[in-house]
Amino acid sequence: MKKPVTINDIARELNITAATVSRALSNHREISAATKEIVRQAAIRLDYNPNKVASSLRSGKTNIIGVLIPTAEHIFFGSVIHGISNAASMNGYEVLIYQSNESEQFEKKGINAFLNARVDGILASIAKDTRDFSHFSYVKEKNVPIAFFDRFNDSLGISSVCIDDYRGAFLAAESLIKEGYKRIAYISGPLHIKTFSERVRGYKDALEQYDMNFDPGLIYNGDISIEAGRNAIKAFFKLERKPDAICAVEDFTALGALKELKGMGINVPGDVGVIGFCNDLFSEHISPSLSTVDQQTVAMGEEAFELIHKLIKDGHKNQRVHRKVLEPIIVLRESSKRT
Amino acid sequence: MKKPVTINDIARELNITAATVSRALSNHREISAATKEIVRQAAIRLDYNPNKVASSLRSGKTNIIGVLIPTAEHIFFGSVIHGISNAASMNGYEVLIYQSNESEQFEKKGINAFLNARVDGILASIAKDTRDFSHFSYVKEKNVPIAFFDRFNDSLGISSVCIDDYRGAFLAAESLIKEGYKRIAYISGPLHIKTFSERVRGYKDALEQYDMNFDPGLIYNGDISIEAGRNAIKAFFKLERKPDAICAVEDFTALGALKELKGMGINVPGDVGVIGFCNDLFSEHISPSLSTVDQQTVAMGEEAFELIHKLIKDGHKNQRVHRKVLEPIIVLRESSKRT
DNA sequence: CTGTTAGCGCCTTCAG
């Protein structure tokens, strides 16, 4: 690897100083237009690429955002990253990715890597296995801007972007009620994650508001997986009083439920209605097509970038916690349409 | 943001020099075990985080891999990144992401950002719109390690990891032939991308090997999209001699074909067989479930990292071009099973 | 408008 050209090389070539070259290239106003032009041409001629590492060391800014996600293998996070990354590019930032693989240990490693890399800010979505949140508090103590997206924890005084999970689940349950379903069960995700506990709350409140009696036996503590959906159905249909509709914490869970119901010869949506949450890509294309709640993933990514960008720019000044809440969009398809 | 602790702070605290601290922390063999221990404890006590920016400037190594993808919104690339990122983490590397959004212009910007960031190596999957490949050659001239994954160009002397697209399409077409389909059409992607032209070649050779006559009218120049799949079917079914099977360049294209066929009241797989390419997540769950060719995305990501890692380590020595070719795995489901 | 100087934090010779 031959040595890259530096501003010193340009300076030597033009018999000026490196400082002038630096200023000319950053379009400083106290440099004559003529000099700027000469420098720019020399930069091109010598094939100069500014060294961002040196610049970062000097300025204390890397213009890099660290993004911590549970996994890149789920399109939900891919979409959010799509939003974050494009917004970042447009604002002169780059994006460093780290996967926690849903493990607290890797999550801590990722945070550490980001701090060592001196990223200007961190966007994180919490791993399912995480019970100790001290690494996030640590970031905050270090005064490194940080915000959560989707999976957050509101007891840490850290800003976040998410959709209104409570309202999303409320709308989902309500839509089943309005279709005439009478015994609506809920398949939940891990409840220590706020995102998921809020959804259960939304489901319960919808039942209450429509004067349907709530049966704790109709809540299954599951997970975001096809398997959890199948198991939930198996459990529900051993009950004496079986449900006639399923509200699932996530589309994969709903998919598992659908498959298991199909396997049992139960008609969806005729006998049992199903609604998911996420609006994953497959939801529209399975049959019956899956009713669900759209999470506005790309918008969430864009908002997440805006938020961290604001926190970075504000520095110490505006320390208050921001909570951006996006409106969930209910998407009604075949799986919950009785009529 | 209060000033982070540096090795100088530790040195001052312990009345030793920064050089000793540096050596102790990097476990240099010429430092006494006692000193190492003292330094390590002081580092923890003072809450020291090594500054990777400074370290990179000094060493000329960032331990960052730049990954250029068309879009993070497609699970295929998400999966590959999953593979790359995990392999990278395990080897002490981090991953910088840039999306080209299928545009040549953004692709060039991304490459430039990577060069300025002084990434140790670049992994790229070419945008659909790219016709001029000079930015890749430029990277090579600069002696910055680079390799392609999935979408590559073999005329640039740049290493690559991909699956055997020719063989994948051959197997797909062959499976339709063996099921007894007689007039097999092909919906292609943009042919200037090697990945896609190879697939057409595989399809043609399969027909030839099984003595089926090849009809150029049964190739539709489409794209990776549901819309292209629908349009292809519309076109094919206006022909005098209609096809009885569809081989698609990609699963979304196949999905579009399926939907259009359904809309036309044509039975799949009874009247017309369909097979895709990618094994996207939705393929298994639609109905009829989609036969396809699995691309081993996570393995591709891992191999891509191994390749770039090797290129980085070898430096100038081993300049020959590597071509890792993964074996495609045919996945037969309902959409192509006549029997 | 441009030059001089100094230093961001770390690492690596070269001495001792």
Add this chain to the structure above:
DNA sequence: CTGAAGGCGCTAACAG
């Protein structure tokens, strides 16, 4: 085994 010194490339303060 440890210290002293210089420099990676860039930028900002201070002069002129």
